[in-house]
Amino acid sequence: MKLLLLAGTHGVEKQSSYFLDCFFDDYKEHFTAFTNTPLLEKLSISKLFGLEASDYEHNCKSIEKNQILESNQEATDEIIAIPVLNPTGLKNLSRTNSNKVDLNRNMPSKNWEYGKLKVDGEANPYYPGEFPKSELETQILTQIIEDHTIDLVVSFHTNHFVKNKNDAQINYDGKGKHKTWAENLAKLSNLPFTEDIGYPTPGSLGSYAKEQNFDCITVEFEDSDSEEQIYESYKNSFFESIKKLFEKDA
Numbered sequence: 743m744k745l746l747l748l749a750g751t752h753g754v755e756k757q758s759s760y761f762l763d764c765f766f767d768d769y770k771e772h773f774t775a776f777t778n779t780p781l782l783e784k785l786s787i788s789k790l791f792g793l794e795a796s797d798y799e800h801n802c803k804s805i806e807k808n809q810i811l812e813s814n815q816e817a818t819d820e821i822i823a824i825p826v827l828n829p830t831g832l833k834n835l836s837r838t839n840s841n842k843v844d845l846n847r848n849m850p851s852k853n854w855e856y857g858k859l860k861v862d863g864e865a866n867p868y869y870p871g872e873f874p875k876s877e878l879e880t881q882i883l884t885q886i887i888e889d890h891t892i893d894l895v896v897s898f899h900t901n902h903f904v905k906n907k908n909d910a911q912i913n914y915d916g917k918g919k920h921k922t923w924a925e926n927l928a929k930l931s932n933l934p935f936t937e938d939i940g941y942p943t944p945g946s947l948g949s950y951a952k953e954q955n956f957d958c959i960t961v962e963f964e965d966s967d968s969e970e971q972i973y974e975s976y977k978n979s980f981f982e983s984i985k986k987l988f989e990k991d992a
């Protein structure tokens with residue numbers, strides 16, 4: 743079972759990075775206990791952008807690009823965590839990265855769609871970049887998914903309001919393999935389970951997952967909740983669910 747935990751795709755949704763950073767540190771020992779040939783990594787990509795690791799990456803080792811992409815062929819189980827996919831966005835508390843690209847519209851899925859940088863004179867919050875995978879962040883992400891033959895990505899967000907209102911939820915994209923697991927996670931977390939987020943998401947990680955050989959679960963926490971509230975409310979259900987994921991697979 744190769745699991746990728748991802749957060750901070752949208753810098754403004756900082757609670758997601760806080761959640762994953764704390765979660766990985768607090769449960770790392772437990773993960774080691776239930777994974778075979780465990781490969782546990784928390785990756786910091788801040789240095790690639792000339793930034794110091796943010797407050798949310800307090801204990802990250804800094805990893806150069808070639809190390810990020812290194813995979814352990816021996817590992818049968820892996821848990822990789824990327825608490826901050828968009829370090830420049832987190833620094834500026836913006837949805838997009840420093841090139842004004844929405845990283846969750848820049849994935850190389852077949853439904854990737856061209857979009858303008860500005861709409862009605864205002865910055866387009868969903869600007870997908872000049873072409874699919876134009877951004878370093880999405881290049882790193884797709885490379886990790888491929889190199890590590892990731893089975894499941896759990897991608898943490900908040901429902902920070904942009905143009906389309908969406909509720910806090912657990913959203914599933916994939917071919918069915920981890921659908922029941924996602925439904926159970928939703929039940930345990932007391933969040934609604936959905937398979938359609940309610941609006942088109944061309945070039946999103948979920949769209950990409952549907953075409954590739956992995957599943958993607960997008961977790962939308964309630965944006966008005968504080969980092970601490972979210973962490974306390976959901977850490978147990980996520981830990982228990984992840985534990986089951988590895989038991990079942992073994």
Ligand SMILES: [Zn+2]
Nearest residue numbers: 752755899900
């Ligand atoms: Zn988001």
